[in-house]
Amino acid sequence: MIKKSTWVQIEKVILTPEERLPTIPEDTKKTPLIMWVKGFLLNDSKIGEIVKIKTKTGRIEEGILKEANPSFKHNFGNFCEELNKIDEMVLKELYGDLNA
């Protein structure tokens, strides 16, 4: 059970595939237009239930409860050896043999 007033994320289908603009690419047309918004939960609820939230601007939005206390987990990516190679290439070109 997620307690009322918890910071949550909800999901809502804005357009079903059938309702999408006729001019968009075929692959996109097969998918719904989905919206995600965060806000404070208005009632105690379970994940997957249709709930109402109050957003940061005070709007009330309704949708499927997806996550409580949603976090950002993006990062600097896995190590890419290519960057070391670029460093070596440009330093060598500018300053000559790095080990000399």
Next chain:
Amino acid sequence: MVILMHNILQRKNEIMKKAVGIDFSKYEKDNIGFDYEALMNDVEYSIDEIKKIQFENGVGNTPLKELKNLTNLVRKISKPGFGARIFIKDEALNDSGSFKARRASISCYHAKRLGYKGVIAATSGNYGAAVASQAAKLGLKCIVVQECFDSRQIGQPEIIEKARACEALGAEVVQLTVGPELFNVSLKLLEETNYFNASLYTSYGIKGVETLGIELMEDCFKLTNKYPDMVVITNAGGGNLTGTARGIKQVTSQPVEIVGASVNLRGLHMASDTDFNRKSFTTGHTGFSYPFMTYPDRSDVPRSAARPLRYIDRFVTINQGEVFFITEALTALEGIERGPAGNTSLAAAFSLAKDLEEDKIIIVQETEYTGAGKHHQAQLDFAKQNNIEVKFGNPKDEIPGKNIILPEDIRLIKAVEQDLDKMRKSLINNLIKNHKHLTKNDIEFLAKEVNKEKEFVLNYLKQINVSSEVLT
């Protein structure tokens, strides 16, 4: 839901008028034209007032820095006597980390002055954080509408970071899957909230960028006793180029070559769910620059104030691998870490500097902040996760969506010149649409739109069998 969305489109003009406080109809002229300069001149803030608003809100007066090591690197691979001096305007140092703060500062100030309670911006770019930041300073509520995820709810790392920044700065972030219907969602929110439409494309936003053009000229003169020969500008929606060029022209009438640069994403469809995460740049690319240059009024206001073909002298593209390479080179040689998308113009400038004499000056007019997600390693790794091959080779062989080719030799970094006349003709086609007869005013408007003599327009119209008052 679909009925609701269609109704919204019918009320588009009415909602827009209320949400930007501009009656665009008064600028319209004859069949296709409108009075662009009147639209710009009706912005009630003088350039000095704009500078003051920006200064008081953490925007502007960013340093112009000479990139001596990158310049020396260019000279290693240039003909003797060639390799222009490269300077960069470090716009990442604006509050919210990009030049977009210049646009947001004026839009938000204006919204506050007109008594709006909040602002809405439809953007997946740095503009979101810029609006959120300025709104926070002014006590305005803020909603940012982002195209963020594909249908698997996998998001572009740099857009996720922008969402985080917006939230951190107090904004409500409405995130959507791929598709142009984002516009309808944004309209619906404008109608629901009665907030100001802090569009990227209003005259207020573009006026805010003029200070960037003015500053870089003044900075350059202070440092070198002369004005730059060339200014390279990353071009997507066209506002950066338009505003900067307008600012430059306020400082001098002497020619400064205005070069637009975009990341080449040819072959990837911007509204495609599957292509969405196959690209490594979400802004500054040809997916925006081509459509917006050739039809500026596709934006979220009836008449866009961003009209790059009026100002651009040359337009070049550069590949993703080259921009990532130069972003890393900037870090290694100049000791400054900046976001990759903002370095599009730097990668182009690196190539263009080779063909200019040593005493010439090129200004790269922006940088953007970097951080988790908005970092070249995050984007390269994300590309690999999406089965894009990352390798060294000749960047000219890069196929967007299939591979990213990092130059195996710095001599292979090459900005590719684009045919501007072709784009000018495309703009004329888009503007005249079904009109078979054009007035003198229409012709004059088109000539200004493409920054050419009337003869260019007339000759082209003759070719495509459109009559005009001047011809008949």
